Amino acid sequence: MDVNFEALLPELLLTLVACGVMTIDLFLPKEKRGLAFPLAFIGVLATLAAVLNLYGQNLTTLDGMFVVDRFAVIFKIIFCVAALLVFAVSQAYLNDDKDVPHGEYYTMMLFSLLGMLTIASSRDLIAIFVALEMISLPAFILAGIRKYDIRSNEAALKFFLFGVLSTALMLFGMSLFYGLTGATNLADISAGLAGRTDIDEVALLAILFLIVGFGFKVSAFPFQWWVPDTYEGAPIPVAAFLSVASKTAGFVGLFQVMFLGLGELADMWRPMFAVIGIVTMTFGNLVAIQQKQIVRLLAYSSIAQAGYMLVPLGVASATDGALNTQIIFSVVAYLLVYAFMETGAFAAATAFGRKTGKYLIEDYAGLFGRSPALAVAMAAFLFSLAGIPPFAGWWAKFVIFKTLIEGDGLVLAVIMALNTVIAMFFYLAVVKKMFVDKSEDTAAIAMPRSLAGAIGIAAIVITVGGFLPNLFGQLAENANFF
Amino acid sequence: MQGLIFLVVAATSGFAAVRLVTNKNLVHAALYLVVTLMGMAIIFLLLTAEFVAWVQVLIYVGAVIVLLLFGLMLTRAQIGKTALDRQQRWVAGPVALVLFGVTAPVLWRFFDGRTISLDRQSGNTEALGTEIFTKFVLPFEVVSVLLLAALVGAVFLAKKD
Numbered sequence: 001m002d003v004n005f006e007a008l009l010p011e012l013l014l015t016l017v018a019c020g021v022m023t024i025d026l027f028l029p030k031e032k033r034g035l036a037f038p039l040a041f042i043g044v045l046a047t048l049a050a051v052l053n054l055y056g057q058n059l060t061t062l063d064g065m066f067v068v069d070r071f072a073v074i075f076k077i078i079f080c081v082a083a084l085l086v087f088a089v090s091q092a093y094l095n096d097d098k099d100v101p102h103g104e105y106y107t108m109m110l111f112s113l114l115g116m117l118t119i120a121s122s123r124d125l126i127a128i129f130v131a132l133e134m135i136s137l138p139a140f141i142l143a144g145i146r147k148y149d150i151r152s153n154e155a156a157l158k159f160f161l162f163g164v165l166s167t168a169l170m171l172f173g174m175s176l177f178y179g180l181t182g183a184t185n186l187a188d189i190s191a192g193l194a195g196r197t198d199i200d201e202v203a204l205l206a207i208l209f210l211i212v213g214f215g216f217k218v219s220a221f222p223f224q225w226w227v228p229d230t231y232e233g234a235p236i237p238v239a240a241f242l243s244v245a246s247k248t249a250g251f252v253g254l255f256q257v258m259f260l261g262l263g264e265l266a267d268m269w270r271p272m273f274a275v276i277g278i279v280t281m282t283f284g285n286l287v288a289i290q291q292k293q294i295v296r297l298l299a300y301s302s303i304a305q306a307g308y309m310l311v312p313l314g315v316a317s318a319t320d321g322a323l324n325t326q327i328i329f330s331v332v333a334y335l336l337v338y339a340f341m342e343t344g345a346f347a348a349a350t351a352f353g354r355k356t357g358k359y360l361i362e363d364y365a366g367l368f369g370r371s372p373a374l375a376v377a378m379a380a381f382l383f384s385l386a387g388i389p390p391f392a393g394w395w396a397k398f399v400i401f402k403t404l405i406e407g408d409g410l411v412l413a414v415i416m417a418l419n420t421v422i423a424m425f426f427y428l429a430v431v432k433k434m435f436v437d438k439s440e441d442t443a444a445i446a447m448p449r450s451l452a453g454a455i456g457i458a459a460i461v462i463t464v465g466g467f468l469p470n471l472f473g474q475l476a477e478n479a480n481f482f
Numbered sequence: 483m484q485g486l487i488f489l490v491v492a493a494t495s496g497f498a499a500v501r502l503v504t505n506k507n508l509v510h511a512a513l514y515l516v517v518t519l520m521g522m523a524i525i526f527l528l529l530t531a532e533f534v535a536w537v538q539v540l541i542y543v544g545a546v547i548v549l550l551l552f553g554l555m556l557t558r559a560q561i562g563k564t565a566l567d568r569q570q571r572w573v574a575g576p577v578a579l580v581l582f583g584v585t586a587p588v589l590w591r592f593f594d595g596r597t598i599s600l601d602r603q604s605g606n607t608e609a610l611g612t613e614i615f616t617k618f619v620l621p622f623e624v625v626s627v628l629l630l631a632a633l634v635g636a637v638f639l640a641k642k643d
């Protein structure tokens with residue numbers, strides 16, 4: 001069988017980089033361990049270049065298991081860019097935290113990124129499953145990487161137990177689809193399901209099991225219990241990585257399985273996503289209001305954001321390809337914007353808490369007087385998450401509303417609008433603290449260049465994107481398999 | 483004949499699986515796990531998947547359980563009764579029963595009476611090897627990287643520095 005190595009180049013390169021960082025780190029003297037950061041960063045840049053090189057191509061290899069199309073390439077770009085931002089934030093964080101070993105930290109992130117690149121191209125249940133594991137397993141270790149800190153242990157253990165249970169159920173669901181159709185390739189499954197009338201019960205059960213697995217990855221209700229504790233206990237850059245890259249990977253898998261494999265059964269899974277999306281966003285927003293700690297606030301906000309991205313699946317159609325195209329477009333657009341605003345918010349929280357060790361929202365009082373640039377950037381990210389113009393978040397929400405209305409999901413759109421209003425409370429409360437309230441402490445917040453760069457880039461992207469949303473729109477429009 | 487063997491094996495490993503989670507002694511639980519996993523291996527054999535069966539015996543019964551027992555004995559973890567018991571069986575039990583009560587009848591109704599042809603070719607080692615190294619080479623390679631990541635991570639978490 002022929003293998004098209006050109007299509008696999010980014011993955012092969014990244015494997016080399018990950019193994020390289022791991023090996024080189026072993027031979028470095030203790031004071032030079034920081035070298036892992038530039039190596040990993042350049043490695044991901046090179047991978048990104050290899051990904052960009054594949055843009056616009058249509059390659060299929062390994063019997064249709066591995067596909068490089070625009071959908072795959074755009075998600076690979078999102079993953080690489082998110083990883084680069086997280087690396088830049090990590091560099092500042094790790095320099096202050098002597099307990100975290102640089103080599104293992106970046107190696108695990110690179111391995112997890114490898115799983116993400118793989119899942120974007122996978123068109124087979126087994127490949128998707130293995131890629132999801134490749135994403136999760138290094139993430140378990142990353143969550144617990146501060147191994148002498150009991151909170152970090154708790155973070156890792158909760159994440160691990162939830163992860164293993166939900167993956168096991170998902171695998172069972174996948175095996176049922178293999179039992180129904182005798183195939184693991186998504187296209188073959190779709191063909192095998194077409195026109196079958198005897199499978200309702202089993203298919204329903206199998207879809208439920210699949211949703212457990214993906215629901216855990218995208219932190220949808222009721223599989224989100226691990227999120228706040230894990231984000232809080234893990235190093236903050238790891239929390240950013242989980243809430244952006246890992247969640248996006250969950251959506252990639254969800255799209256592929258639901259639209260390419262189970263598109264025939266859309267009538268069955270559509271109501272489930274409508275309900276899960278609504279409950280997830282409402283739960284996330286209502287609990288977020290009560291939070292006093294910035295990372296927990298961002299954790300619940302990221303649960304709510306997952307809800308916004310799940311509801312469009314609640315208007316999907318088994319026959320209307322144009323509508324499904326629009327659904328995928330809207331969620332990809334949201335994910336693109338989300339990658340920058342969420343990473344940015346976590347980066348700003350890292351910048352504030354890294355030296356002071358302060359993560360309570362009330363500590364943010366008077367930040368504008370202390371570090372105006374940081375306060376403005378944080379406010380931009382929070383505005384964007386809340387969906388307030390002129391930042392890109394408003395456009396992302398608008399696209400989702402448009403999709404819901406076009407898909408006859410008016411009720412969903414109304415509930416989502418109500419949620420957006422609730423969410424404004426807690427986002428704006430933080431902004432008010434920073435700009436209106438005064439604090440006794442007036443010292444400016446010092447920031448290393450890498451961290452300032454990451455925050456700056458994220459802030460510029462969401463501001464420019466807010467005025468010129470077509471930049472995101474064109475990218476997202478290309479990400480389609482129909 | 484096959485059906486009879488299946489019934490005996492399934493009943494035994496099912497019983498062992500229940501004892502595995504209800505048992506308070508961790509070493510006994512590990513030994514019940516051996517019985518469950520051996521039962522799985524026999525079921526694979528009944529399905530003419532001899533390679534998978536032997537892998538099951540070698541890896542799970544051979545390596546995993548032995549490591550588990552070594553882990554229990556060498557780490558001075560508390561082996562006695564009620565160690566690690568969170569007293570949640572009144573929640574866990576009903577959840578498991580409901581899941582079983584929903585899943586089992588559905589699968590029974592759908593798969594009852596359906597047959598698959600078990601020719602000697604499909605499950606044998608040669609066919610499996612060809613599949614793994616041609617069609618499923620991508621997941622195979624990803625799994626090998628995954629195991630490397632797991633190894634590095636486990637060493638990191640366990641070592642004292």
